[in-house]
Amino acid sequence: MAATEDERQVGDCEGERLDFLRDRHVRFFQRCLQALPERYSSLETSRLTIAFFALSGLDMLDSLDVVNKDDIIEWIYSLQVLPTEDRSNLNRCGFRGSSYLGIPFNPSKNPGTAHPYDSGHIAMTYTGLSCLVILGDDLSRVNKEACLAGLRALQLEDGSFCAVPEGSENDMRFIYCASCICYMLNNWSGMDMKKAINYIRRSMSYDSGLAQGAGLESHGGSTFCGIASLCLMGKLEEVFSEKELNRIKRWCIMRQQNGYHGRPNKPVDTCYSFWVGATLKLLKIFQYTNFEKNRNYILSTQDRLVGGFAKWPDSHPDALHAYFGICGLSLMEESGICKVHPALNVAA
Incomplete structure (x- = not known):
């Protein structure tokens, strides 16, 4: 069967300038905020991350006017894990990924509802804060003290972070999330920066890329997370020598x-x-x-x-x-x- 014109355009793209279909991408991200295919159901607890991809995508396309910003801001604030009146859950604060636990809707800064399984997730706190910034919110309803306390509780002795208080994987991804959280809140008390920096340094592999942790394989994603974290900290050139940075550059450009x-x-x-x-x-x-x-x-x-x-x-x-x-x-x-x-x- 003969290839369609679009298929030929994709297949013969060398030397040919393809069109960027901006308006179709705007509609794609709109749909991500309204309805998703069944295969996304397993990501219910990470719904806030999907919202981030859609909202930040629309923002990159200068098309945030197609969404109701105020409604989404209220929804995001309802996912904030707030301190209870006795503040016994301070080390569990941050943002959860969705309303899967059935916690009462509470977009205010009032004390949170105690629930034995309720806690923030480091990636959801990062994407939640990012979404609020993208939507033009002033973060006035973010309990910054609680977010930072919850973040500190996730850092391990080796400098890396877990995702949740109960324990999880701990690697470079979550150091990046922690760095973004501290940067957006303009407060680095949420981490022991020296320990985080040491973890990043130890994650450099023999080929000069950065891995998820010491002794592991270099990876483009973890290299980004490590380098971006150091840039947000303002420490890149303090941590790596010029020779080391040149080797990292070579590893990256060879990808x-x-x-x-x-x-x-x-x-x-x-x-x-x-x-x-x-x-x-x-x-x-x-x-x-x-x-x-x-x-x-x-x-x-x-x-x-x-x-x-x-x-x-x-x-x-x-x-x-x-x-x-x-x-x-x-x-x-x-x-x-x-x-x-x-x-x-x-x-x-």
Whole structure:
């Protein structure tokens, strides 16, 4: 069967300029805020993260006017885990991912409701605060003291962070979340910065990329998390020598094929156009990459019918890859997309 015109355009993208279908992506993110396919049901406890991808995606497209900001702000505040009257849950405060526990709707700063299984999640606190900033909120209803107390309780002796008080994985992702939280609240008392920095340093692998932890494999995502965290702290050049930074730059720039992959000998993936691209931007060498190949790869994963981006061509789009595809294009100053803050991962 003959290939369609769109299929030929994707397949023969070398040397050909593909169109960025902005309006379809706006509608894609709108749908993410209204209704999701059944396969997303397992992400119910992370609903706030999906909201972040959609809201930040709309913000990157300068299209936040299509949503009711006030309603979403109230919903986000209702997910804040507030101190109870006796403050016995202070080390469990932050933001939860959705209303899955059935806690009474409370968007105020009044004392929270005690529940034995209620606690914040470090990634939800990061995305919750990010969404409030994106929507233009002044964070006046955020209990900053409680958020920072909850964050401190998640840091382990080795400097890394767990996601929840009960314990979980602990790695570079959550150091990044913690760094963003402290940066947005303009208060670094939420972490022992020296311990976090030592964890990042120990995570440098033999090939000079950063891993999720000491002795593990270098990865584009964890390299971004480590470098971005140090940039938010204002410590990058204190922590790594010029020679070490040059080696990190080399490791990152070698991740490009047409788009980027996260590890050697792995397939390229749309999201690494941001993870690795933003790292190269923070390291001030993104301009030496091949923009045309990167752009063509990202746009080859664009769904020309419903909008959004997938991780690979001819795959289904999803909220995460749609968002990071747009951020990857933003790094290359694509027309119709706002400038992304490469460390904080929101519109600058």
